[in-house]
Amino acid sequence: MQFKVSPLTKIISLSVFLALGFLLVILSCALFHNYYPLFDILVFILAPIPNSIFGSRSYASSDFMSPSSNNGKDLGHFLTGMFVASGIALPLVFYHCQLIGSVSCAMSMIGGLIIYSSIVIFSWFFHSSWENDEDNLFG
Template structure:
């Protein structure tokens, strides 16, 4: 027996998960009256963008983005990895420079990872269901 979760349940649970990440990062700023960890939100929101741009299907005839070579997809993975690593290490650098405290650093890193993972899970859940719906409509 297969258990199906409705799309509304997925959206509600992922939005709660995303709100938890934003709450942790904003609390890491507000509790300690230091707003440097807000840069972490920007980095983690920008992290999935290169995969979305370079990881999609290739519609052009360019060798850079063609299916025969994975240069575009590899470039997208590289930039996404760079953003995620920067998002994790940015609070550590702020802590090392004594701009934020250790608790603020931990809250910012955990909140940023929750934000990034909820964006990735959202795209993973709904990209696969959209592909299945297109197959059912036109197949």
């Protein structure tokens, strides 16, 4: 038996998950009267963009990004990994420089990872459901 979840349920659950991540990062700023962890939100929001840009095959106009090579996709993975590593390391650097406390550092890292994972899960859920809808329409 296959259990099918409606898209509205997916959107609501992922928005609650995303709101939890934003709540953790904003509380890490507001509770300790220090707003440096807000930079972490920016880094984690920018993280999935290289994969979405270089993941499609519509950019294959040059030899560097030809469909037979994975150079563009590898570059997207590298840049995404760099953003995620920077998002994890940024609160640690702020903590090391004594700009934020340890609790604020932990809340900011956990909240940022929740934000990034909810964006990735959202794109994964709806990319796979769009592919399945196209298969059902034409197959």
